[in-house]
Amino acid sequence: MLKTFSIGGIHPAENKLSAESAIQVLPIPQMVSIPISQHIGAPATPIVKKGDEVKVGQLIAKSSGFVSANIHSSVSGTVFKVDEIMDASGFRRTSVIINVEGDEWLEHIDRSEELVKEISASKEEIIKRVGDAGIVGLGGATFPAHVKLSVPPGKTAEVLIINAVECEPYLTSDHRIMLEKGDEVLVGTQILMKALEVNKAIIGIENNKPDAIAHLTKLAANYNGIEICPLKTQYPQGGEKQLISATIKREVPSGALPIEVGAVVQNVGTAYAVYEAVQKNKPLIERVATITGKSLKNPSNWMFRIGTPVKDIIEAAGGMPEDTGKIVGGGPMMGKALSSIDVPLTKGSSGLLLLPREETARKATKACIRCGKCVSVCPMGLEPYLLMVCADKKDYERLEKDAVMDCIECGSCSYTCPANRPLLDYIRLGKGKVGQIMRARK
Amino acid sequence: MSIIAITILALCAIGVTAAIILYFVAQKFKVYEDPRIDEVEEALPAANCGGCGYPGCRGFAEALVKADDISNFNCPVGGAAVMSHVGALLGHEIKAADPTVAVVRCNGTCENRPKTNQYDGAASCSIAASLYSGETGCQYGCLGLGECVEACNFDAMYMDEETGLPVIIEDKCVSCGACVKACPNNIIELRKKGPKSRRIFVSCVNKDKGAVAKKACNVACIGCRKCEKECPFDAITVENNLAYIDYNKCKLCRKCVVVCPTNAIHELNFPPRKEKPAANPDAKTVKPVATKAEVQDAPKAEPKANDSKDETSDNK
Numbered sequence: 217m218l219k220t221f222s223i224g225g226i227h228p229a230e231n232k233l234s235a236e237s238a239i240q241v242l243p244i245p246q247m248v249s250i251p252i253s254q255h256i257g258a259p260a261t262p263i264v265k266k267g268d269e270v271k272v273g274q275l276i277a278k279s280s281g282f283v284s285a286n287i288h289s290s291v292s293g294t295v296f297k298v299d300e301i302m303d304a305s306g307f308r309r310t311s312v313i314i315n316v317e318g319d320e321w322l323e324h325i326d327r328s329e330e331l332v333k334e335i336s337a338s339k340e341e342i343i344k345r346v347g348d349a350g351i352v353g354l355g356g357a358t359f360p361a362h363v364k365l366s367v368p369p370g371k372t373a374e375v376l377i378i379n380a381v382e383c384e385p386y387l388t389s390d391h392r393i394m395l396e397k398g399d400e401v402l403v404g405t406q407i408l409m410k411a412l413e414v415n416k417a418i419i420g421i422e423n424n425k426p427d428a429i430a431h432l433t434k435l436a437a438n439y440n441g442i443e444i445c446p447l448k449t450q451y452p453q454g455g456e457k458q459l460i461s462a463t464i465k466r467e468v469p470s471g472a473l474p475i476e477v478g479a480v481v482q483n484v485g486t487a488y489a490v491y492e493a494v495q496k497n498k499p500l501i502e503r504v505a506t507i508t509g510k511s512l513k514n515p516s517n518w519m520f521r522i523g524t525p526v527k528d529i530i531e532a533a534g535g536m537p538e539d540t541g542k543i544v545g546g547g548p549m550m551g552k553a554l555s556s557i558d559v560p561l562t563k564g565s566s567g568l569l570l571l572p573r574e575e576t577a578r579k580a581t582k583a584c585i586r587c588g589k590c591v592s593v594c595p596m597g598l599e600p601y602l603l604m605v606c607a608d609k610k611d612y613e614r615l616e617k618d619a620v621m622d623c624i625e626c627g628s629c630s631y632t633c634p635a636n637r638p639l640l641d642y643i644r645l646g647k648g649k650v651g652q653i654m655r656a657r658k
Numbered sequence: 659m660s661i662i663a664i665t666i667l668a669l670c671a672i673g674v675t676a677a678i679i680l681y682f683v684a685q686k687f688k689v690y691e692d693p694r695i696d697e698v699e700e701a702l703p704a705a706n707c708g709g710c711g712y713p714g715c716r717g718f719a720e721a722l723v724k725a726d727d728i729s730n731f732n733c734p735v736g737g738a739a740v741m742s743h744v745g746a747l748l749g750h751e752i753k754a755a756d757p758t759v760a761v762v763r764c765n766g767t768c769e770n771r772p773k774t775n776q777y778d779g780a781a782s783c784s785i786a787a788s789l790y791s792g793e794t795g796c797q798y799g800c801l802g803l804g805e806c807v808e809a810c811n812f813d814a815m816y817m818d819e820e821t822g823l824p825v826i827i828e829d830k831c832v833s834c835g836a837c838v839k840a841c842p843n844n845i846i847e848l849r850k851k852g853p854k855s856r857r858i859f860v861s862c863v864n865k866d867k868g869a870v871a872k873k874a875c876n877v878a879c880i881g882c883r884k885c886e887k888e889c890p891f892d893a894i895t896v897e898n899n900l901a902y903i904d905y906n907k908c909k910l911c912r913k914c915v916v917v918c919p920t921n922a923i924h925e926l927n928f929p930p931r932k933e934k935p936a937a938n939p940d941a942k943t944v945k946p947v948a949t950k951a952e953v954q955d956a957p958k959a960e961p962k963a964n965d966s967k968d969e970t971s972d973n974k
């Protein structure tokens with residue numbers, strides 16, 4: 217029996233249409249818009265102004281606190297303006313808009329393909345370089361990576377867990393990175409191990425990617441302390457707490473961080489970015505995203521420069537199909553529909569899913585039939601049907617007592633509900649309110 | 659026979675003893691309740707809407723009886739009449755608070771504010787607001803899902819099918835503020851009702867720069883400050899590209915309504931204008947038509963929309 221997490225979980229259709237498509241490089245657009253807030257935490261502070269010349273890899277917005285991230289120019293050219301433009305959720309946010317001229321990189325960035333295995337940087341240097349490079353969790357959560365590497369005093373990390381499960385249906389970018397950049401990922405993992413001072417790392421991969429498991433297992437023989445752990449395919453295994461439960465059989469208590477049980481989780485894409493930052497001096501200016509959808513001509517994986525408009529990647533994959541009803545940023549389970557295709561791709565863009573109209577239509581909501589399915593699939597052991605009612609009735613005390621803050625917004629409950637109740641929509645609302653109340657109390 | 663008599667007597671004795679004990683206990687633990695609370699509660703409208711900020715009318719009555727000075731308390735439902743009655747009961751002098759009424763500060767009808775995408779999530783304004791900016795280019799405006807209407811306990815609101823905006827039925831609105839609290843975008847405001855219900859307000863909450871706002875909505879406030887300059891009573895302030903009229907200073911002269919290039923300022927319940935300041939006579943009534951002509955050239959304009967100058971100068 218393969219390992220998986222202890223409670224709940226679902227197995228939606230995998231639809232990994234683009235798994236066979238090798239990573240291609242998306243042409244550099246004529247203009248990029250780079251938002252100053254692409255991460256969780258304080259927005260960065262822009263340090264360039266209209267008319268400035270920038271090169272690839274140059275810092276254009278500085279991290280404005282511990283939980284914040286540097287932003288670098290992904291292209292070379294002239295800053296057209298620093299202004300508010302629409303982000304993926306339709307709100308206007310400050311971005312640096314750059315007119316592209318050529319492709320001139322900062323000199324100290326090593327652009328060769330050569331694998332650098334020797335890790336010369338010390339623990340402190342690694343954390344500093346990861347922070348300087350503006351690396352954030354590339355699984356989609358975009359939490360600044362250097363923060364997770366700085367283990368709080370009094371706690372010790374025992375094991376590093378690399379999240380390579382890619383449990384979202386459709387997405388394949390991590391899968392391709394493992395196949396094409398296997399060695400880089402493993403060196404990246406060793407760098408992370410050095411930063412955390414642990415001698416054990418586990419790479420969790422779901423068994424719907426047998427080629428990646430085989431490839432990395434073969435390579436891992438050359439590296440000390442890295443274990444590949446095949447897992448049963450089960451959503452949401454990519455959740456930190458679920459992955460810890462699946463790989464090392466430890467349960468993170470409610471409200472606590474993984475470090476409480478001695479674990480630190482990083483995404484496999486992040487490990488690759490860490491490799492590039494530490495060994496090659498390359499800040500986070502590009503990443504891999506999957507563009508996919510059943511009617512799309514060419515579901516594929518692309519390495520794009522941060523700030524490239526969404527419509528460019530759609531063009532590259534063969535244009536928008538006639539029957540597109542929704543464009544989802546991210547995977548179908550946790551992704552969010554975009555309100556426009558003029559918005560830029562950012563550090564958190566792990567994929568783009570074009571859903572045909574008939575699949576996106578919401579079905580009519582009916583009354584709860586008390587089947588308990590939502591309860592049985594919830595990986596956090598919550599009672600979604602009850603949380604929804606409490607959120608609707610604004611009973612925030614009850615919500616807090618029933619651990620609404622534990623919800624990881626995986627959407628398993630809404631997915632499963634036979635009455636089509638928008639459970640997560642209401643739970644998320646309640647979570648927001650309870651969060652506000654809790655912060656106010658502090 | 660004697661068993662029956664003994665039983666009856668014993669029971670009576672227990673009953674009497676218990677009664678005596680209960681009497682003393684009741685005396686000892688008696689909770690004194692001010693009889694005026696009942697009186698005041700009687701005087702309140704029993705709507706239990708919470709508009710006063712207390713849990714129901716009884717809660718408000720308790721607070722009123724306890725307070726030394728009740729001039730800051732107000733029952734929005736009963737208004738001045740009820741408050742002066744309460745004042746008389748409690749022996750307080752009450753000066754009448756200005757009656758207020760809810761006002762919807764968004765005029766982004768389907769016609770004025772074109773849709774840029776379609777929302778099909780859960781039908782709740784709060785949920786929509788927590789997810790994204792809404793179906794139009796305006797990230798501040800009404801989301802049109804009617805959470806305010808649902809919150810209203812007095813049937814004083816409805817959603818206008820044609821405009822997609824909530825409408826307040828003035829006569830029914832008791833100004834309890836439930837809609838104000840319900841709206842995630844802060845669209846609704848309680849404003850002074852005004853003499854003969856005449857009111858002037860900026861029907862827009864968009865804080866974007868002029869060009870952006872105008873592109874999203876024909877009738878957005880573009881922050882041009884014309885109204886601010888025009889107002890003889892310093893009642894208007896423009897902050898973050900958005901004008902706000904202080905209803906305590908506004909003397910209802912209607913000058914700002916005329917100068918506003920986007921018709922963002924609304925006047926309610928005024929008699930029709932006399933012919934004289936005829937420039938923009940249909941400011942209110944034929945709004946969609948008047949503004950449509952403007953849009954053609956406005957988006958091209960530089961942020962501050964200077965091109966509307968000529969238009970307004972012939973207004974004066």
Ligand code: SF4
Nearest residue numbers: 594623624626627629
């Ligand atoms: S979205 Fe939240 S409540 Fe629903 S299944 Fe996931 S963790 Fe449980």
Ligand code: SF4
Nearest residue numbers: 584585587588590633
């Ligand atoms: S899955 Fe849906 S119908 Fe079943 S108990 Fe949960 S909310 Fe009710």
Ligand code: SF4
Nearest residue numbers: 783800801804806841
């Ligand atoms: S005014 Fe507010 S609550 Fe009412 S429909 Fe508009 S956004 Fe929703």
Ligand code: SF4
Nearest residue numbers: 879880882883885918
């Ligand atoms: S005149 Fe109109 S557009 Fe200009 S600031 Fe006043 S309300 Fe806004």
